[in-house]
Amino acid sequence: xxxxxxxxxxxxxxxxALGVPAGADARDISRDTLAADDGxxxxxxxxxxxxxxxxxxxxxxxxxxxxxxALDGGSATPKxxxxxxxxxxxxxxxxxxxxxxxxxxxxxxxxKYLAAHDPRTxxxxxxxxxxxxxxxASAAAQASRVELLVGSxxxxxxxxNAVLKGASLxxxxxxxxxxxxxxxxxxxxxxxxxxxxxxxxxxxxxSYDTLWLSGATHVWVDHITASDKGHPDAEEPFYxxxxxxxxxxxxxxxxxxxxxTVSWSRFADHDKAMLIGNSDSATGDRGxxxxxxxxxxxESVVQRAPRVRFGQVHVxxxxxxxxxxxxxxxxxxxxxxxxxxxxxxxFTTPAHVEVADLVKSWNGTALHQTGxxxxxxxxxxxxxxxxxxxxxxxxxxxxxxxxxPLHGRIDSARQxxxxxxxxxxxxxxx
Numbered sequence: 099x100x101x102x103x104x105x106x107x108x109x110x111x112x113x114x115a116l117g118v119p120a121g122a123d124a125r126d127i128s129r130d131t132l133a134a135d136d137g138x139x140x141x142x143x144x145x146x147x148x149x150x151x152x153x154x155x156x157x158x159x160x161x162x163x164x165x166x167x168a169l170d171g172g173s174a175t176p177k178x179x180x181x182x183x184x185x186x187x188x189x190x191x192x193x194x195x196x197x198x199x200x201x202x203x204x205x206x207x208x209x210k211y212l213a214a215h216d217p218r219t220x221x222x223x224x225x226x227x228x229x230x231x232x233x234x235a236s237a238a239a240q241a242s243r244v245e246l247l248v249g250s251x252x253x254x255x256x257x258x259n260a261v262l263k264g265a266s267l268x269x270x271x272x273x274x275x276x277x278x279x280x281x282x283x284x285x286x287x288x289x290x291x292x293x294x295x296x297x298x299x300x301x302x303x304x305s306y307d308t309l310w311l312s313g314a315t316h317v318w319v320d321h322i323t324a325s326d327k328g329h330p331d332a333e334e335p336f337y338x339x340x341x342x343x344x345x346x347x348x349x350x351x352x353x354x355x356x357x358x359t360v361s362w363s364r365f366a367d368h369d370k371a372m373l374i375g376n377s378d379s380a381t382g383d384r385g386x387x388x389x390x391x392x393x394x395x396x397e398s399v400v401q402r403a404p405r406v407r408f409g410q411v412h413v414x415x416x417x418x419x420x421x422x423x424x425x426x427x428x429x430x431x432x433x434x435x436x437x438x439x440x441x442x443x444x445f446t447t448p449a450h451v452e453v454a455d456l457v458k459s460w461n462g463t464a465l466h467q468t469g470x471x472x473x474x475x476x477x478x479x480x481x482x483x484x485x486x487x488x489x490x491x492x493x494x495x496x497x498x499x500x501x502x503p504l505h506g507r508i509d510s511a512r513q514x515x516x517x518x519x520x521x522x523x524x525x526x527x528x
Contacts, residue, residue, distance in 0.1 A: 127278060127527055128156070128178045128255050132318045133506070137359030137390025137412065140504050145316040145359070147253035147276030151176040158182055158257070162189045165246065165262075172247035172272065181280060182257045187244040187265035188286075198288035201239040204232030206289070212337055215292050222294045230291075237289040237305065244285065244306060248275055256280035256524055263328065266306040270353075271313035278320045281524045282308045284328040286344050292337075302343045312353035319359070323523040324348040325366040332425075343369070347402070351409075352376040356386040362393045364523035369400040369425075375407030378434040378461065383408040390505065391416060393514065395522040398424050401458075405431025406438055412502040414441040415514035417522070418456075422448045428455060432462030437498035440479075441508055442469035444515035453477050454486035457494070464498040471511035 132145040139145045148155070155177040157168035168179045188196045206229060214220065214229040225233075248254065248269045253276040256262075263283040269275050285306040294300040308324045311317055326345050334342045348365050350373045351358055365371045375387050387409025396403040397419040404411065413430070420426045429445070432438060445456055453472050456479060457465065470479045484493045509517070521528070 128180060128253055130276075130278070132276070132359060135504050136318075136361065136506055137392065137504055138357045138388040138410075139316055139318045139359035139390070141357050141388070142316065145274055145276060145318045145357075146251075147274060147318070148176045148178040148251055149253065150251070151178045151253075156180075159185070161185060161193055162187055162243075163191055163193065169246060169248060169252075172249035172270070174250040174272070176251040177249075178253045178255070180255055180257055181260040181262060183259075184261040184263065185265075186263055187246065188240075189243070196243065198240075201243075201288055202232075202236045203239060204228070204235050206232035206236045211292075215294075217294060217300065217338055220294070222300075224294070225292055233289050233291065237287075240288050241305070248272060248277075250274050252276070254278070254280065259525065266308065266310060268307075268310045268312070269314040269317060270310075273315045275314065275316070276318045276320070277309065277322060278318075279322070279524050279527055281323040282348075283324075284326055285346070286329050287346070290343060299340065300338055301340050302337070304343050304346045306345070307347040307350040308345075309349045310347070311349075311351045311355040311358065314351075314355045315357050317355070317358045318361070319349065319363060320361045321363060321522070321524055321527050323364045323366070324368075325364075326368050330367055331369060345369070347371065347373050350374075350376070351387065351389055354380075354383055354386045356388050358389045360389065360391050360394060362518075362522050362526070364395045364397070365399055365403070366395075366397045368398070370402040370405075371396060371399045372402050372404035374404050374409050374411060375433070375436070378407060380407070384435065387411070390502070392505065393518050393522060395419065395518050396429065397421070399429075400425050401427040401429075402431055403429040405433060405458075406436035406462075407433040408435045409437075410498075410500055411436065411438050412441075412505060413438060413443060414502075414505065414508050415511070415518070416443045417515050417518040418443065418445040418447075420445075420447040420451055426451055426455070428458035430457045430465070432457060432459045432465050432494060434461045436462050437464045437500060438466070439498055439500070439502055440465065440467040440470070442471075442511040442514060444471040444511040446473060446515075452486070453479060453482045457483045459487075459491055459494060463492060463495055465494045466496045466498045469511050471515065476511075
């Protein structure tokens, strides 16, 4: 017995040394359900995903083809899908990898597209003509492979070191979905479109959020790792003096989605990480977009962590890290009719980033914040923002008109910073 205990102790220490909790692979998490107080997704009956699935609808998948069959066209049948190994969405039905040239059709090439839509000759009109038509057809070919529809009553979990790359997981008009313990990587768009009138100078627009919730309700996203790993946009060229972006959001919550909890997840190495509410004119989002973000890590994220329109969003115990030399614009985006309640979040930044840089407002007026830690020091984020932007933007008010009704224990920002660094992301479920 003593020998068994010694081996168990050594195994536990080894797991900690590797950054993986001891016993992390010992239990089956596929039928776990969201705790009764764990954020907005616990409201209105809670979130159980595919916990009620019978054995015929429990699948372990190792390829895109198997994953597509298990998803069953987004059906609402309770189902559990366990992802093993690395699955590449850019593959054909026989499992052969597809690159951008394999999707290109109608004579599309980047060189021809650039020549056809050069602002010096094309002007500021919306793209059109043979190369834009060819781009659209090529994009449709890729979309048919990488867009994967997740239906109601579904749990997707990653087994040890599971990776889904190149895919856009889409929870559209579905209810009761769980996504856990999975690395989502590099939802790479082969065919960005030029938008000449965006931002004054024009810009490239991409498709494929790594995980997209649209019209989705009761969704729990937990212990995922999402990034552009493999093809960072910073290494892409500039065309028409703009970065040729290949990635959209890491996790976007739009289209009237509601009752969502995102916990213990890691979002890294990306520009626009998380959008909650996609349009100032989407007034149907009022009363929806209720989202809880807790114990998440945002590292090397330029902006949108998150940017919010309309929603009641509780942001607590999250960790924000801006490495030296990395691009940074802001973290908390306060937009039209949003009411963000931020508690005990920790920010670590290089010297050129100031406290007032952490927040950006577009038509938004409300941000409640307490317990913010900035480079190890407590700060009053709201008063500093208002003082810095006095005369240039409207002051933000701390009166958001609501208090979060559902949440677990809220630790100090210092404690959360420590815990999230060690516990957030795929492969770290205790």
